[in-house]
Amino acid sequence: MPLFAKKHKIPLGIYIHVPFCRSKCQYCDFYSVTEKNDRLLDGYQDAVCTHIKEAGILAPDYVVDTIYFGGGTPSFFGADGMAAILTTIRKSFKVSSSAEISFEANPDSVSDRLLRRLRSEGFNRVSLGIQCDDDNILKKIGRPHNYAQAVSAVNRIRRFGFKNLSLDLMYGLPGQSLQDWEKTLANVLKLQPEHISCYGLKVEEGTPLYEYREFCNLADDDTQADMYLSAIEILGRHGYRQYEISNFCRKGNVSRHNLKYWNGDPYLGFGPNASSDFGGQRFTIIRDLEGYIRNMKTGKPVLQDVQTIAPRERAGEYLMMRLRTVSGIDPKEYEKKYLLPFAPLERNLIQCKERGLATKTFDGRWHLTPNGFLLSNSIISDLLLIQEQN
Amino acid sequence: MTDLSKIRNFSIIAHIDHGKSTLADRLLEECAAIDQREMEDQILDSMDLERERGITIKATAVQLTYQADDGEVYALNLIDTPGHVDFNYEVSRSLAACEGAVLVVDASQGVEAQTLANTFLATDAGLEVLPVINKIDLPSARPQEVKQEIEDIICVPAEDAPEISAKNGINIHSVLEMIVRDVPAPKGDRNAPLQALIFDSVYDSYRGVIVYTRIKEGTVRAGMDIKMMATGATYKVVEVGTMNPRGLTPRDALGAGEVGYITASIKTVADTQVGDTITSVENPATTPLPGYRPVQPMVFSGVYPADGAKYQDLREALEKLKLNDASFVYELESSIALGFGFRCGFLGLLHMEIIQERLEREYNLDLITTAPNVSYRVTKLDGTVLMVDNPLDYPDPMEIQLAEEPFVKVNLMAPQEYVGNIMDLATSRRGEFKDMVYLDANRVELHYEMPLNEIIYDFFDALKSRTRGYGSLDYELIGYRPSKLVKLDILLNGDIVDALSFILFADNAYPRARKICERLKENIPRAQFEIPVQAAIGGKIIARETIKALRKDVLAKCSVGDNTRKKKLLEKQKEGKKRMRTFGTVSVPSEAFMAVLKLDED
Missing domain, CATH: 3.20.20.70 (Aldolase class I)
Structure with missing residues (x-):
């Protein structure tokens, strides 16, 4: 070590x-x-x-x-x-x-x-x-x-x-x-x-x-x-x-x-078209087996699409990924991690709740219901838009 | 200056598609004005749009040099006229610049409504009308019958009319000889005070406005101070000359009888109104030439950028278009639903479509346009009179003493077998039958008076489809008449969408409201909740549809290896939502507005 x-x-x-x-x-x-x-x-x-x-x-x-x-x-x-x-x-x-x-x-x-x-x-x-x-x-x-x-x-x-x-x-x-x-x-x-x-x-x-x-x-x-x-x-x-x-x-x-x-935790991917989230960057390997083999052999780059993920974008991913899970999102964690207001998102989530699409747990977390999961693209893209506008 | 006896000023008039522009091209070719190589079909229709639609939108003029069979060289000024009823006034001014008109009649279609209307315009302007039978190469050509029709219906001798095919270049020479022989040479005193008729103008970014003009009396030359008699604007002439097929040719002077152009560092075409008279400041004419009429828009519509952020771009595009088209007007308006945009006034529906298409094509804008409407005259209880060209300005029904809408006299022409269909159509559009005239054995002209509002949407298309394309139409404004009008509001999820409101005849409200609700239901995407679509007059709901809630919009698999791509999908969806207009809680794509506009196309 x-x-x-x-x-x-x-x-x-x-x-x-x-x-x-x-x-x-x-x-x-x-x-x-x-x-x-x-x-x-x-x-x-x-x-x-x-x-x-x-x-x-x-x-x-x-x-x-x-x-x-x-x-x-x-x-x-x-x-x-x-x-x-x-x-x-x-x-x-x-x-x-x-x-x-x-x-x-x-x-x-x-x-x-x-x-x-x-x-x-x-x-x-x-x-x-x-x-x-x-x-x-x-x-x-x-x-x-x-x-x-x-x-x-x-x-x-x-x-x-x-x-x-x-x-x-x-x-x-x-x-x-x-x-x-x-x-x-x-x-x-x-x-x-x-x-x-x-x-x-x-x-x-x-x-x-x-x-x-x-x-x-x-x-x-x-x-x-x-x-x-x-x-x-x-x-x-x-x-x-x-x-x-x-x-x-x-x-x-x-x-x-x-x-x-x-959960947005780090991972490394290997092999053609695998993607990674590591060291604050996200990158994807070329979608080409032959090219991957050749470039690894000759020391040429195999990555395409390397992006440094800005905190703002992380905040978007937090919503996208966490709302796929039943444990959902935590307003306190969100505000602390990304320094963004949760209130505008909550207003929308309350509407979702009225429509039976989301639930707030006793400890303040929000997650989607089965019907909400079915509409998760629509709900998440609304939230992303609200996030962008605030 | 060309000697008066060697000048012929003429126009070509025809019903749409009878071959006017093609004949113009052949005349140019025959006079070797341009060679085959340079011929881009129909050189006079210079806008793409004009070529595509096969109609002339703007008048243009060109001078041809022709050595006739008599050995003399003539200057033939061909003044092309717009070919649509929306532009009747412009046509009349172009005709006023001529002494003769070549009337092109399709050898198989025969006389149609605009043949008649344009001939009347030409004879009213005192022109010699010279018929030409075109498209004689078609198997269905019936030149003898058509000649008879011309003589019977429009009372113009047609026995010796040249039988030509503009498309195949047959007998073009005889048309030129006819022009030299039968179009009267212009008259005029080149020493008299200047009277020059403006029949068109175009904006050029280097020279400013180029005014197309016919000198009626006097002479104009560079350096002269001139005055527009209607607008009162004065300028110093920079250049005068003639329009040749290859461009502008400067000349020392233009004298009475001649057709040419004037530049004078004029900044906007609004100062050079079609029909106005140019005179000299030093030695002014006592009266302007007759027939001038200020531009009067007939059809109004709200024009908004589909993306609200593009408002400035739209404004700039409108300013640029206006430089070249004095006949449309616009002013700022704002809608709760659509944000900032413009209320535009147009000469007619075609004019409106053309402007909108040019904005989209030449300026790359995505537009949302509101339903076209006419200008209503409303007298309130306190006696004040309003002209309402925007539904948002329509007063509360409780305050209205009298509502009036503009009426037009409509002339409809078709083979007699379609009379029943035409009558049904006209009646359904509130047409009041005046009379019916047999033009010949099987052709009739019906006269109606009907609200302009009823013909601005799709009347022409409906007429065409009910007469298998044989019906034709012509209309003119006859004034305002009292009417039962209501304002119809559309509500989405309980909120009024102001941009969808419009004014209509009360009896039409129910069927129309039902149809609009159906269309909106088809065009608004399902949302996370149920959306009621309602139509209301005042507070009363008269139609309703329901857009069912969306049930499934999910990325089932977002895990191993491909979450980056899936994430882009969500980003894209978010961006898509930005482009929708949100009304209260409902997002409406611009296609929904379009669908409501095209309501009558069934």
Whole structure:
């Protein structure tokens, strides 16, 4: 340990973007490639490891308490590569012994070998993308697995000793009715995951789904809203507490890593298109695997879009991110941290409360209600405008 | 100076689309005034807008040098006239600068309302009217019948009218020969006191105003002190000359009978009103030329920047446009809903659209315009008389003794099979039938008197659609008449949006109110709460719609790796809200205003 290192280290999250997939899902606009050859895989692994080593030197005052392999499909990339990257992280950073170390997986690529290896390397949380229980819909949206594979994957994940499992679900899928969605929830509850994420389908421009969105029987906004409210109700009844717009957990099993985004805590991202919030700056790596590999090898810049975040902007992010969570925003904290008046915001929040969209807790915090979450863009953009005008 | 006997001053008149500007181009070509290369179609219509709409908005003039078959060289002054009923006065002044008019009639369409109206204007001005049958290359051309129509309907000999195709350059030579032969040479005494008719003027940032003029009597030369007889303004002439297709050609002097330009360091076109007479300060004429009329706007509308911060930009743009167009007026107004803007007066609806389009295109402004209205005359109980051209100024009904609105005489012309349709339309617009005249075996002209307000929105379009494009229209103001008027207010979530208020005939209020509420419902985005849209007269609600509350507007996934992009989405949404106008608690996009304006387009 360096001589003058601080006694109390700052917690840090690390995100590894693994940009490999077996196939592209019809709705997905995350960065990934479906090409998988040794040159790319090795090149990627080398680039990420070099990058991690470089960054580690700059972060002696931090202790890593969450690591998250997302994608893409980390499980498709493979256990050896992930293990090598994790080892590099451990060598380059101080990693807390109680760190949450997660990886995303698809049911078709969680082999026994992968699970055994990753568990032994210290991975302790799995986020499994199963989306829904209807094989027809899974096929329609381009998922490379069926529901039986998902159930089998869950069983094997448990068998290899992972005690923290999250299941990703989607609602508003092509042809999916409210009843279909409730059936999916009922089935998934039988699998007893610690954590569930429910994401409403959003049709993003540039995805294949966008092109035929008119013709695939998508739920309208009102139906999606009903699906959302029904999820909150059903999950709540089964002991899953909502802690963010789309996230639910049992017994405090929140995603500590994702909470960092919502709380505005620092994190470093590696891999193409990963973003970071570190040292008062926010930066994103280029959205180009080949370019990332090449530039890391030749010492050229890999960042695009480096921004120093002004306090004023932090104040905006505070509203944007915190209002996604059930703990919401704290007026006293807001005023103290950003030296801005809360009263104009509160006036608007009171209107929201009258409309049943927000609640003020006994200790003065504000958070959105389920109906408020549904309108969070509209509410937050109003607040941002008010913030800007005061 | 050109000898009087070698000058021909003429105009080309036609119904819209009968080929006036194309013929002008061919005449220019035939006189080798410009070669093919330089021809940008229809050189006289110099604004993009004019070219796009195929109409002439501003008059222009050009001098052609033509060697006729008799061996003599003639100066032919072609004065192009605006081609729309909104600009009738301007047309009449251009015609007053000529001795003859070439009447272009489409060989398949035949005589139409504006053919008639323009011919009357020309004969009223004492012009020789020379018909030309255009578009004879079209398969549907029926030149003989059309000639008969011309003789029957407008009583002008047409037997020898040249049959031409301006588009394909057929028989253009015969038109030029006809002009030399049949347009009378101008008369005038070049030693008499100066009387020069202003028929147009344009603003040039280097020279100031360039006045287009026809010298009726006397002579004007550089250095002379001149006076505008109507406005009283005096100037020293800097330059005189003639307008040639390639630009202005300075000359020593312009004498009676000639058409040319004058510059005199004049700062604004408002000082050089169309129809005014220029005379000499030293040796003034005793009377001005007849026919001058000050500009009178007929249609009024509020013009606001869509982004309130662009108010100064709008002001500057209006000032610049005004430099070149004395016929529109504007004054500052403010609305609770829209902030600062201007109440503008226009000659007619087309004129209004043109100004608005120029503001948007040439000055890059996004505008919100309020519903156009006419100027109402209101007599209050205490006897004071108000001219109300802004709904916000409309007095409380309790204070009104008499409300009057302007009426026009409308001439509608169409093949007789559409008479029923036209009558339905005119009746639905409160038209009072006067009479109907058979112009020939199957063509009729109907005369109505109706409120100007009823034709300023979309009457022309409605007429076209009900007559398959064959109907045509012409109108003139005949004065004010008592009327049952009410002011209709629109409320969003209980608050009156002043910019949406307007004055209308009481019996039309209910259907109109219902339609406006429907349109607003379609165009205002759903909000976090339910929004009632109401229409009211006085305090009484007469129509209502409800905009349901928005249920879902959320970024479901905002986590690993992509929160930066999602954050930009929210920033964008915030910026979008800035551009909306907030009325009380309701945000209204500018499209909603547009939708209300275009109410009658169904």
